[in-house]
Amino acid sequence: MIRTLAAETRKLLSLPAVWVAGVLAIGLPVALAAANASMLRRALDTGRTGGLLSTSTLDEGFGQLTFGIVGIIVLAVVAVSSEYARPLERAGSSRQVLTTMVAQPRRGVLVSAKLLVVVLSTVLLAAVAIPITLYASQQGLGPYATDFSGVLVPRAAGATAYWVCTAMLAFGLTALTRSGVVPMVLLITNASMVSVSLLLAQVTPLAKYLPDLAAYPSFMTEHPMADHLSPAVGLVVCGIWSAVTITAGAASYILRDA
Amino acid sequence: MRALTATIMAELRKLWTLWYLPLTTALTWGAALVVARTLNDGRHGSLPPADILRTVPDYVQVGLVVIGVLAVTTEYTSRQIAVTLTCAPRRTVVAAAKVVALTVSAAVVALGAMLLARATIPTDWTAAEVTVVLLTSAYLVAASLISAALGLLLRSLVATLTVSLVLLVVVPPVVATLTDAAAFLPSAAGAALYGVVGSSARLGPAGGGGVLLAWTLGLWGAAAATLERRDA
Numbered sequence: 001m002i003r004t005l006a007a008e009t010r011k012l013l014s015l016p017a018v019w020v021a022g023v024l025a026i027g028l029p030v031a032l033a034a035a036n037a038s039m040l041r042r043a044l045d046t047g048r049t050g051g052l053l054s055t056s057t058l059d060e061g062f063g064q065l066t067f068g069i070v071g072i073i074v075l076a077v078v079a080v081s082s083e084y085a086r087p088l089e090r091a092g093s094s095r096q097v098l099t100t101m102v103a104q105p106r107r108g109v110l111v112s113a114k115l116l117v118v119v120l121s122t123v124l125l126a127a128v129a130i131p132i133t134l135y136a137s138q139q140g141l142g143p144y145a146t147d148f149s150g151v152l153v154p155r156a157a158g159a160t161a162y163w164v165c166t167a168m169l170a171f172g173l174t175a176l177t178r179s180g181v182v183p184m185v186l187l188i189t190n191a192s193m194v195s196v197s198l199l200l201a202q203v204t205p206l207a208k209y210l211p212d213l214a215a216y217p218s219f220m221t222e223h224p225m226a227d228h229l230s231p232a233v234g235l236v237v238c239g240i241w242s243a244v245t246i247t248a249g250a251a252s253y254i255l256r257d258a
Numbered sequence: 259m260r261a262l263t264a265t266i267m268a269e270l271r272k273l274w275t276l277w278y279l280p281l282t283t284a285l286t287w288g289a290a291l292v293v294a295r296t297l298n299d300g301r302h303g304s305l306p307p308a309d310i311l312r313t314v315p316d317y318v319q320v321g322l323v324v325i326g327v328l329a330v331t332t333e334y335t336s337r338q339i340a341v342t343l344t345c346a347p348r349r350t351v352v353a354a355a356k357v358v359a360l361t362v363s364a365a366v367v368a369l370g371a372m373l374l375a376r377a378t379i380p381t382d383w384t385a386a387e388v389t390v391v392l393l394t395s396a397y398l399v400a401a402s403l404i405s406a407a408l409g410l411l412l413r414s415l416v417a418t419l420t421v422s423l424v425l426l427v428v429v430p431p432v433v434a435t436l437t438d439a440a441a442f443l444p445s446a447a448g449a450a451l452y453g454v455v456g457s458s459a460r461l462g463p464a465g466g467g468g469v470l471l472a473w474t475l476g477l478w479g480a481a482a483a484t485l486e487r488r489d490a
Binding site for chain 1: 424
């Protein structure tokens with residue numbers, strides 16, 4: 001298991017896409033938090049808040065963390081899909097997954113190690129991204145910054161849990177479909193403002209059980225739905241989504257002909 | 259000219275024999291129906307029909323992005339590109355044929371989606387709505403072409419999908435509140451083209467159309483030049 005973990009870590013870190021994913025996961029929320037905070041401060045200073053979607057500073061910083069999951073999705077997708085791809089430099093040779101499975105024939109161990117490496121990388125990226133994003137946001141807002149003391153640790157933990165859930169969803173979907181298309185389209189689009197979740201939130205109250213809308217209350221105070229889940233229940237619901245997807249993905253990885 | 263026609267036919271055939279194309283088309287059309295019905299059900303202060311049609315592209319453009327990305331990157335993941343370039347060694351012809359084939363295919367998907375969205379609205383068509391349907395479809399085709407050009411430049415499926423989705427879907431609404439330059443992003447230019455009113459779409463129809471065309475032609479120019487010069 002230790003050797004497989006080391007191998008999976010090395011494989012993951014040698015993918016150029018993973019470094020891009022890291023830059024996206026940290027860079028997107030930090031840049032957006034800094035830009036949004038300074039603009040919000042200017043607007044609040046001058047009183048010209050007409051063009052803004054929201055003048056609330058309650059979720060500044062934590063709100064921008066939702067964009068960091070673009071990087072996390074890329075990370076989780078390439079960890080699985082790169083094994084099935086035939087990149088240019090290996091044109092004509094077999095897919096990496098065959099080599100991997102020859103080296104470690106116990107697929108349960110293999111998929112667990114791969115998932116563990118992805119989850120740990122996600123936690124690591126969150127541990128870097130969250131403090132920098134919050135710092136950038138608080139610096140930008142200056143006197144208008146919300147005081148997070150007291151709620152900082154639980155909300156940071158909630159945001160990290162949301163990132164981990166998303167990583168597991170992306171991982172499971174990629175293992176199921178052996179391609180990054182479905183998880184990327186579904187999850188990255190949903191991380192944007194034209195998300196299917198937000199549309200469904202206007203149609204049915206059941207939308208509060210969608211993974212992203214369920215996880216939001218654990219790190220944000222504002223929510224697109226008036227009637228939303230409590231932070232704890234939300235995280236459990238999000239966890240169930242990931243657990244089901246991961247189980248399906250792992251079963252497909254273990255049982256299906258590679 | 260005959261080489262170009264033959265290559266276009268070959269590109270069209272390649273596109274429509276890919277299993278994901280009918281699937282993505284069906285999903286895109288389904289999404290158009292669902293979104294239009296949702297916006298139309300009265301709970302949203304009954305938007306005017308033209309505004310419903312102007313909102314649909316935000317949701318269905320993902321389908322067109324996927325078609326554009328996969329049209330190009332599948333050639334690289336399966337190494338089909340080697341066969342393609344053996345059959346049609348003049349690479350600018352291949353690039354031109356890809357543009358034509360994708361434009362035709364994306365137009366069918368986009369127009370179909372917009373017509374289905376319009377079909378959920380019970381009132382009679384107005385001239386303005388015809389224009390909106392045509393211009394939203396034009397934007398969707400451009401989004402598909404932009405994604406395909408990025409695919410030719412980046413060649414990797416994951417990289418192309420990431421860049422396309424971030425550029426066209428994720429970043430524009432966020433950046434719109436931050437800087438006026440956001441009006442020059444492809445989706446904001448598209449919104450200006452089909453008549454969305456707002457600060458992020460302040461270029462106007464002609465300006466928006468021009469900017470969108472510049473993005474498409476610019477990226478395809480770069481993609482064609484790269485295809486021509488780079489080892490495939």
